[in-house]
Amino acid sequence: MKNKAGTMITTNISWHDITPGGMVYGGGTAASFKTGDWRTMKPVFKADACTQCLLCAPVCPDSAIPVTDSKRLEFDYDHCKGCGICFKVCPFGAIDFVKEEK
């Protein structure tokens, strides 16, 4: 994120240069805020068992299951928080739910 003058807002920014009230300029900035490290459980995609029914993608609260050309891809682990809803909803056992090992 940047201020109006184009200066990157980092932990070194002075009070003079920070944006008023913490206003965030520009849209879609949530993508750059990585929340995947909050995870304690992790979904694992088993492509062999997947029928591409696409029940999983719309129930993901973090839009962490990317879909391209009507096919789901690998999890976006930068934003998946490991809630396990996709694991519960998958009828084909194509998603495992395992302890996150870091």
Next chain:
Amino acid sequence: MSIRDRLSGNEAIAIAMKQINPDVLPAFPITPSTEIPQYFSQYVANGEVDTEFVTVESEHSAMSACIGSEAAGARTFTATSSAGLALMFEMLYVAASSRLPITLACVNRALTGPININADHSDSMGARDSGWIQIYSENNQEAYDNFIQAVKIAEHKDVMLPAMVCQDGFITSHAVENIELIEDAAVKTFVGDYSPEDYLLNEKDKLAVGPYDTVSFYLEHKRQQAEAMINAKRVALEVAAEYEAITGRKYGLFETYKLEDADTALVIINSTAGTAKDAIDALRNAGKKVGLLKIRLFRPFPKDEIAEALKHVKAIAVMDRAESFSAAGGPLFAEVRSAMYDCAEHPAIVNYIYGLGGRDVRTTDIESVYTDLDTIVESGNIGETYRYLGVRE
């Protein structure tokens, strides 16, 4: 050409609002400010303004709606009193920290406990640290003039902070006085259009307002917010000078009355200043050198200017129409006495808690305070600094 009219303080505020014609006005009625949204809703119904009038279910919602609309880029006003302001408390801070120049008419009324609908300053004094500019008004004319000026101060690019314009419930809000209004067109020209640099409905530049602030940035945001409040003092004087140019009515950070050569002085907020002026005139006729400093801007607090204006006085009584229950004095006392600390020679300073819950204050009450100050000057003994005026012993 100015317009002479007979108006209550609430009507005067409602007319100022009508003349400015804000984009949005969310409000919830509460005594004694109820008349303001009531009058304004008539202007809306009659098509005299094109404001979006939002009827909400509480004052918390009223302030939330103000925040949303002001952030969207819409000039937004509201009005409240007492418990209504208290219910806005959480959102007052959001408005200020998000740098949204909402203008609020606060008709001062006691906070409940015991329940009471009459004038004192416990409501706005409770909000004194919320980051809102606070301007106080002695009479209906000042309420009208201050409201128009407050909009321009709040929206100034070096300020961008919300402002509340305070007056005493019933004493001025419901009493009718002769006042002088500015013509509609002149008010609109004076205030101008609200054109913020950043607003949510700007389709060209995407924006998010009010995000979570981490440990690494919160302190910097607060320091930046404090700078805006520091700037508000200069801007208030600039706006007052512009206002004087069109009305001939002079406003400053505070008003002094016969203070220049005074031996003893009172510091007062709102309508009791008028009573004090009457008492001062009588005492001056009797040869007493007595004066007054009436607070106009309480936030920001003009500490250096107040100290300069009071430093020659021998004894000062700071009058608080609000308890702080510090067991050491009221909020105005704490700030005035702190402001005087840097003077080479300290005047004696005492505090009177007075007029709580609308208790009437007469010229004889004010005269008794000056008599007490004379005793302090003559004896050199300040005695107890934390006092009550007019309480039955």
